[in-house]
């Protein structure tokens with residue numbers, strides 16, 4: 001049998017004030033999958049993640065997480081369902097040390113990774129632990145710290161918004177390896193990406209967004225045959 005559906009989004013609309021940004025998004029994320037949201041700037045990828053997380057509060061339609069309807073719930077309730085969101089801007093605090101940044105979020109449920117596991121996954125973080133300002137880290141290290149921080153909390157569904165943006169190829173590769181290691185440990189990962197080659201190399205399935213709707217779903221086995229179509233959508 002197929003793994004259980006953890007996130008089930010149906011006919012989702014989302015708004016910023018008067019501005020209607022998502023127009024009926026439907027998607028499913030199954031336990032243990034790596035799923036990407038691809039699409040051009042402004043397609044609605046970030047808004048989809050923020051809607052699932054409850055950060056965008058103005059939404060209509062249905063977002064079930066583990067079977068529970070979450071439209072209407074605040075983001076702190078949604079976080080307690082084991083869902084975490086790493087924003088594009090990473091959210092590392094300059095007033096806190098690397099260690100303080102790492103230890104900041106409360107543990108929400110059992111099953112989080114301990115420090116030894118986190119350091120195995122992201123060796124750079126151990127070396128930089130005593131750095132006084134979190135923002136002194138390189139962009140790649142800040143990204144790793146942002147991911148490590150939520151892994152401690154016990155979240156089992158990770159939503160990562162453009163984790164590789166602006167990073168050197170060698171760091172992108174390390175983040176890709178970490179994502180695959182997390183998948184191997186049973187985490188479920190939703191990835192917003194501009195870097196199509198990086199994303200499609202990791203993903204079980206790829207959703208393509210355009211103008212606030214999903215226009216295509218491409219499974220791993222179809223990426224090669226649909227490469228031309230994907231390039232058209234993504235403008236790469």
Ligand code: ATP
Nearest residue numbers: 016019021039040041042043044045046047048192
């Ligand atoms: P990007 O890669 O640029 O983040 P995206 O696919 O993630 O693109 P979104 O950030 O979800 O796209 O944006 C979707 C639409 O919503 C865009 O037209 C954007 O201008 C608009 N938008 C995003 N955030 C806000 C906001 N806070 N207020 C008003 N409009 C917004």
